[in-house]
Amino acid sequence: MIVTTTEKPSASARLKAAELAGELGGKLVERRNRTLKQLSERYSDAELLVVTSGELRYYREASETPLYFHPSMAYVRVKRLRKGERDPLVELSGCRPGDSVLDCTAGLGSDAVVFSYAAGPEGAVTALESEPVLCAVVREGLKSYRTELPDVNEALRRIEMVCADHASYLTSLPDNSFDIVYFDPMFRQPVTESSALEPLRALANHEALSPETIAQAVRVARKKVVIKEKNNSPEFERLGFERCPVKKTSAVGYGVIMIEPKQCKQPT
Template sequence: MIVTTGMKPTDEETAQAKALARELGGRYVPRGNATLASFMRRYDSKQVLVTGPDGLRLHTADGDQPLRYHPGMALVRVKRLREGARDPLVEISGVRPGDSILDCTAGLAGDSFVFSFAAGPAGRVVALESEPVLHAIVREGLRTYRTGMVDADAALRRIELIRADHAEYLSSLPKNSVDIVYFDPMFRIPVYESSSMEPLRGVANPAPLSHEAVREARRVARRVVVLKENRDSGEFERLGFTWVKPKKTSAVAYGVIRVEHH
């Protein structure tokens, strides 16, 4: 993978590009006036990661849109929560101020954002992302993205993003150590009307959720394990979650496992 900058980089953006190349095992190439397509041809690379004033952008040879950090619909959901509205994930998970949440499949960390806002300053959200490039993009986004709302920005900054495989991380945790464990793997059946997810699909971990990970989640969770999936995927039945009926118009559904430790 090639790492570069915009055409008129600051010293900070150049230093960031060099550091990211070292972190990701890529190659830093000064931008000059070259196009990103020419970089891909010249260096036989299918990915170019670009630093810039608006954050990191990942351009791919087969992608129309670059992948960059954005909170997407999570920002709309947080705005609604600020106004006292209800949110399906908040209601289904039962998240309360001060809770600890482990998001095992962060992606762009949209649901982590919602959890962090709902859990408040006394809460804790740890979000796991296994894929190095996606981890780097989201890490920088959580650090720098501005929503225009002080409390929402604070919720983003509180998210602890860790590069880790969720199965390994879960196995390292003590029993009953977090209130909520959450899974939102790449859907087995994509929701194609969610066009903002297409750039993510090319770099996210495509592996299905395992029975072992769910068993570990049940051990670690104090109250509930939650799975988000396409309602027609069959994953809720396969993994032993109780399916929560979605709105008739939504392909997205949740499954829950209520945990009782003795």
């Protein structure tokens, strides 16, 4: 992958490109006045990561629409929450101010943003993404993207993005260390109308969740483990989730595992 900047980069954009090339094992290339297509041909590499003044843009090919961070639907959902309206994920996860949330499948960070707003300044959201380029694009976007609403910007900044596979990350955590553990894996059968996720598909990890990972999530969660899947997916049963009722017309559904009060140690 080529890592470069825009044609007239600031000193900080140059520095960021160098850092990212090191982090992601990319080839740091000075842009000068060359087009992305020219760079791609010159260095025989189709993949490009471009550091602009405000964001990172990842191109699988110079001619394609890039992947970049944008809160998109999350912004709409957070604005609804600000007006006191309900959000299905916040409601069924029971996420409240002060909660800690582990989002095991960060993707473009939309659900993490909604959780971060709902958990508030006293809460905490850690978002895991196994794919390094995607993780970097979203991490940098969460640090710098500005909406016109300061409380939403603060919710973006509070999210801690971690580039990690959730199976090994969960294993490393102590029991009961997060209130809510959330999974939104790539659906076993994609919902074709979901064009918003199209640029993500090529980069994402498509591996199925294992029952062992869910057992780890149950150990780590204090309140609930939640999964999003295609409405009629057999994954809910296979992984031991209770389906939450959704409209018949809804393409996606949610499943929940309620955590029983875990036994306290008896005093000796």
